[in-house]
Amino acid sequence: MSIIQYLEDGKTGSQPLSTNLYTELQEDILTGKLKAGQKLTEQKICNEYNVSRTPVREALRQLEMEGLIENIPNRGAFVIGFSDQDIADMYELRSSYEVLAVRWAIDRITEEEFNELEETFEFMEFYTMKNDINKMLNINMAFHQIIYNATHNRMLNQLLSSYQVYLKYCNPSNYYAPNYLADVLEEHRAIYEAFKARDAEAGALAMTRHMENSRNRKRK
Amino acid sequence: MSIIQYLEDGKTGSQPLSTNLYTELQEDILTGKLKAGQKLTEQKICNEYNVSRTPVREALRQLEMEGLIENIPNRGAFVIGFSDQDIADMYELRSSYEVLAVRWAIDRITEEEFNELEETFEFMEFYTMKNDINKMLNINMAFHQIIYNATHNRMLNQLLSSYQVYLKYCNPSNYYAPNYLADVLEEHRAIYEAFKARDAEAGALAMTRHMENSRNRKRK
DNA sequence: ATTATATGATTTGGATACAATTTTGTCAAG
């Protein structure tokens, strides 16, 4: 997915969308509409979401693989959900993956990928000046995704990409804090500069700081 | 799962088992029986594995979540499989997760969990003396699993547990090298001692070495 | 009163049937 697509599709990462049942159920678990411990009866879901049992069962298997529900044979599916502890765990894990990803990406990034990163960073500067928060959310995702790709490690890429969904639903950053966009821009600049210098240690340090600051920016 | 169960179920981690379709297909992809790029037609799988389309579709969704196949809407499922690069990636990733896990586990392990780890290590010593490789494979899995649990981080636990499956199919360790069991025992002893001393740095170092040596023990 | 048991209702697991989409093959036009 190119940076242009990220900008143009207009999906700011905050609306439902939910193109399929799996995504809808995932959303409903992550937002707490379906509560932990609750039993998900297939027929109930059929009625609630107006689909037949076949797609329901497929979605339940997917959610099970993701760890959002537990499927007990012949008994049914039970919501596991995300506890506050899980969210904390997720942030902690994600931080270390992101740092690892930067380290590997700086060592392995291609010329072409670096140009894409550079272009994306310039978009960041532009939309920070224009103070366009929705655009920035998309560009931010693109920036990180480029790094994931540049690790050339399929499993790490897949893992970090999958976390984007969760990040959306955990209490969001305080976008409207003074200097939010400017602060974020400078953190990304540090990361970008490390890539430019092909300095993995500097990159790891910059990403570590970015992750710490991200957490501190969370609404309490 | 207790250490006793690990010992008694007799599953040495090298036979098919494959209790369900998903596991069977997973195995067939990881062993290369189903090749990368190959199209998986639902009806073909039905005939091959003697099941109807409903469980087939469930399995395909699970495999997709795992990243072993790609599901293109209205087109079908295509095997992605594990390239040599993916296996290398997996080892590299797993190493850093394991080190991270030890760090966290040493800080968070409960008295009860530590006792379990201690008991497991004593089983290791015993079966090393008896030179029982099959038992050792199971105990080894148990030892690592206890560490995963002791992180008290559900996502990291889930992630590392899921890798156990892949490890089984990537070219196996050279179990019959001289001193294999003795070497492995000493590496685990270092890890265990770090837990006993509640020394996270020593644990991380010991696990790093264990991971390096594991890789070097691979058959070429 | 509590526990056991039996029976009917509900629910899951799996197979089949039908609809929508894609692929394949044929044949004619350029």
Next chain:
DNA sequence: CTTGACAAAATTGTATCCAAATCATATAAT
């Protein structure tokens, strides 16, 4: 010989049907 249109076949997506397992309730035994 290639290209395009179109129909037939194959394949995916969804709905429904049947069997097996589980759950709930009522009744009987201790």
